[in-house]
Amino acid sequence: MPYRRTESVVRRLAARKESIVSAALSIAGEGGIGAVQIAPIAARADIAAGTVYRYFPGKTELLTALIAMAEERELAALRRAADAAPGPLSALAAAIVTFAARAQQHRRLAYALIAEPVDAGIEAIRCRFRQSLVEEFAARIETAAANGLLPQQDATLAAPALVGALVEGLVGPLAPDFSGDAGKARAAIQELALAALRGLGVPDARARGLVVQTPFPWVKE
Amino acid sequence: MPYRRTESVVRRLAARKESIVSAALSIAGEGGIGAVQIAPIAARADIAAGTVYRYFPGKTELLTALIAMAEERELAALRRAADAAPGPLSALAAAIVTFAARAQQHRRLAYALIAEPVDAGIEAIRCRFRQSLVEEFAARIETAAANGLLPQQDATLAAPALVGALVEGLVGPLAPDFSGDAGKARAAIQELALAALRGLGVPDARARGLVVQTPFPWVKE
DNA sequence: CCTCGGGGTGAATCATGGTTCATCGGTTTG
DNA sequence: CAAACCGATGAACCATGATTCACCCCGAGG
Numbered sequence: 171m172p173y174r175r176t177e178s179v180v181r182r183l184a185a186r187k188e189s190i191v192s193a194a195l196s197i198a199g200e201g202g203i204g205a206v207q208i209a210p211i212a213a214r215a216d217i218a219a220g221t222v223y224r225y226f227p228g229k230t231e232l233l234t235a236l237i238a239m240a241e242e243r244e245l246a247a248l249r250r251a252a253d254a255a256p257g258p259l260s261a262l263a264a265a266i267v268t269f270a271a272r273a274q275q276h277r278r279l280a281y282a283l284i285a286e287p288v289d290a291g292i293e294a295i296r297c298r299f300r301q302s303l304v305e306e307f308a309a310r311i312e313t314a315a316a317n318g319l320l321p322q323q324d325a326t327l328a329a330p331a332l333v334g335a336l337v338e339g340l341v342g343p344l345a346p347d348f349s350g351d352a353g354k355a356r357a358a359i360q361e362l363a364l365a366a367l368r369g370l371g372v373p374d375a376r377a378r379g380l381v382v383q384t385p386f387p388w389v390k391e
Numbered sequence: 392m393p394y395r396r397t398e399s400v401v402r403r404l405a406a407r408k409e410s411i412v413s414a415a416l417s418i419a420g421e422g423g424i425g426a427v428q429i430a431p432i433a434a435r436a437d438i439a440a441g442t443v444y445r446y447f448p449g450k451t452e453l454l455t456a457l458i459a460m461a462e463e464r465e466l467a468a469l470r471r472a473a474d475a476a477p478g479p480l481s482a483l484a485a486a487i488v489t490f491a492a493r494a495q496q497h498r499r500l501a502y503a504l505i506a507e508p509v510d511a512g513i514e515a516i517r518c519r520f521r522q523s524l525v526e527e528f529a530a531r532i533e534t535a536a537a538n539g540l541l542p543q544q545d546a547t548l549a550a551p552a553l554v555g556a557l558v559e560g561l562v563g564p565l566a567p568d569f570s571g572d573a574g575k576a577r578a579a580i581q582e583l584a585l586a587a588l589r590g591l592g593v594p595d596a597r598a599r600g601l602v603v604q605t606p607f608p609w610v611k612e
Numbered sequence: 613c614c615t616c617g618g619g620g621t622g623a624a625t626c627a628t629g630g631t632t633c634a635t636c637g638g639t640t641t642g
Numbered sequence: 643c644a645a646a647c648c649g650a651t652g653a654a655c656c657a658t659g660a661t662t663c664a665c666c667c668c669g670a671g672g
Contacts, residue, residue, distance in 0.1 A: 173617055173670070183619085204511055208660060218621045220662075229660065285506070290425055297564050304565050326567045327560055327579055328586065334559020335590070339552030343518050344525050346547045358548055365549065369556070369590030396648090397640075404649085429630060439651045441632075450630065616671090625662070632655070639648080 187225045190215050194236045199279035203288045206233065234295050240283055241299045247272060248306055259319040259372070262310040263380040266366055269303070270336050270359045274348065277341045285337050304329045311370065321371040332366055408446045411436050415457045420500040424509045427454065455516050461504055462520045468493060469527055480540040480593070483531040484601040487587055490524070491557050491580045495569065498562045506558050525550045532591065542592040553587055 175183075193214040198206050208229060212219040226232040251268035252261040273280035284300055308329035314320040339345055339362050348355035360381055367375040375381050396404075414435040419427050429450060433440045447453040472489035473482040494501035505521055529550035535541045560566055560583050569576035581602055588596040596602050 175618090176670075179619090179669090202511070207658095219660090220622060221620055223661070224619065289510075290423075293564070300565055323586075324567075324579075324582060327582060330563055330565045330567075331556040331560030331583055331586065333565075334563060335552040335556035338555020338559075339548055342551055342555060343514070344521055344551045344554075346545075346551075358545075361545060361548060362552060365544075365552065365590040368592065368594075369586040371589065373589075373594050395640080400639085400649090428628095440630090441652060442650055444631070445649065614672090616669105618669100619667090621663100621666075623663100625660105627660080628658085630655100630657085633653100634651105636651075637649095639646100641646080642644095 183225075186215070186217070190217075190222060190225055190232065191235050191239055194232060195239060195279075198236065198282045199276060202278065203282040203286050203292065206236070230291060230295065233292055237283065237295055237299050240279070241302055244269075244272065245302055245306060248303075252310060257319070258310070258314040258317050260380050262307075262314050262320075262370075263363065263367060263375060265307060265310055266332070266336070266363050267359060267381060269307075269333075270340055270363060273337065274340050274355055274359065280337070281341045281343075284333075285342060300333065304333055307332055319372075323371065328370060332370070335366055335369075336362060404446075407436070407438070411438075411443060411446055411453065412456050412460055415453060416460060416500075419457065419503045420497060423499065424503040424507050424513065427457070451512060451516065454513055458504065458516055458520050461500070462523055465490075465493065466523055466527060469524075473531060478540070479531070479535040479538050481601050483528075483535050483541075483591075484584065484588060484596060486528060486531055487553070487557070487584050488580060488602060490528075490554075491561055491584060494558065495561050495576055495580065501558070502562045502564075505554075506563060521554065525554055528553055540593075544592065549591060553591070556587060556590075557583060 190211060194206050194211045197210055197214060208219050208222055211232075212222050215222075222232065226235070248265050248268055252265040255261040255264040273284075283296065284303075288296065308325040311320065311323070311325040311328055311332075315322050315325070340358065346358065348358060363381050364375050367380065372378075372380065411432060415427050415432045418431055418435060429440050429443055432453075433443050436443075443453065447456070469486050469489055473486040476482040476485040494505075504517065505524075509517065529546040532541065532544070532546040532549055532553075536543055536546070561569075561579065567579065569579060584602050585596050588601065593599075593601065
């Protein structure tokens with residue numbers, strides 16, 4: 171009778187695959203995308219370098235899995251925050267604040283996943299992540315505009331600019347250093363979110379209570 | 392008597408150094424930072440690979456020279472446009488529009504010099520360029536705010552966000568494709584500039600004539 | 613128990629791209 | 643014009659890091 175994988179073996183394999191991706195993710199969060207190399211990943215996952223290739227055809231696919239994992243998590247958080255808001259405009263505001271807060275909380279990882287220098291092949295993969303984010307924001311902008319809560323505008327232009335401003339302002343290499351002062355960090359998020367909303371055509375977001383204090387209860391993960 | 396370089400030799404050497412940097416710059420403009428490699432540069436400059444090392448101790452220094460050249464050019468253009476404006480606020484607006492217009496005109500190069508993935512060592516160099524840009528904008532923002540033309544705000548937060556929004560909105564990988572439609576490109580610049588100014592606290596830039604049609608006569612190079 | 617086959621191993625291999633250096637050829641000097 | 647020397651050359655070298663593969667090891671099936 172031919173060899174059949176035991177149920178427990180199947181579980182072990184799946185768990186190991188998962189642990190490889192987790193190892194990669196944690197390394198990315200510490201040392202950036204450049205530090206995501208096969209040998210360190212294998213070491214952290216307590217396996218040999220060659221074993222990685224029993225689970226992924228190549229580094230590209232591993233990175234793809236890594237980004238997919240992060241993407242899922244981030245989009246879910248974004249949607250949870252937005253959908254809990256009472257209307258399209260506050261949903262947009264909540265998405266902005268949530269994105270900013272989470273990005274800042276995992277600054278290194280956010281930078282690695284969105285803006286950090288990598289080589290071309292990997293950039294292509296990462297683009298899909300950014301694309302998802304941008305589309306999420308674009309959809310929220312369009313909905314708000316359709317409801318007359320924002321001036322009509324080109325969301326395909328505004329959404330990338332919005333993401334660019336948030337990333338560059340909070341986690342980019344030139345952003346001010348907020349480490350060690352949570353209050354300052356929170357204030358920066360508020361200020362940026364207000365500026366972003368002004369840019370989108372909401373001059374009085376604060377007065378209208380659109381930008382609430384972070385962290386939201388539902389931002390935690 | 393020891394060997395002394397002839398005047399003509401000195402000129403030839405200087406010209407060659409210059410031509411190496413130019414070759415590197417043109418390659419960056421075509422293929423991005425990743426394509427800036429010693430062998431192709433040497434080929435384009437019509438010299439051997441080893442010769443590059445007679446002019447630069449290493450690739451890092453060559454890249455530094457490349458970026459310095461671009462930085463000089465860009466900052467000069469920015470300042471020329473801004474200084475020709477009639478006041479601090481219109482100077483800021485002019486700087487924004489000029490930056491956007493130039494970045495879009497040399498989209499590939501702008502991306503390479505500001506946002507494109509590269510490895511860590513090079514990123515450090517490139518940061519200085521972005522830093523210069525951000526500082527230029529920050530100074531303009533502060534001046535305008537000091538004159539009561541903008542609400543008081545943290546320019547060290549606003550300036551990076553501004554640059555991020557412009558870059559991501561116009562030249563980033565997710566920006567809409569403007570090639571082949573100059574009108575659309577121009578409209579995008581206008582819209583982005585207006586949004587940026589709204590974000591900074593100028594709700595009616597268009598009505599106040601702050602964002603004039605590009606290209607400015609003085610934007611040309 | 614034995615043996616079979618798949619998972620695991622990690623040293624070896626390959627690919628890429630920066631850097632070096634022994635050597636060549638044209639200039640400068642006396 | 644010959645000697646001395648500098649700048650140019652480009653093949654060889656080196657470093658990094660992904661990928662492979664011949665060889666183990668262990669548990670399932672008989």
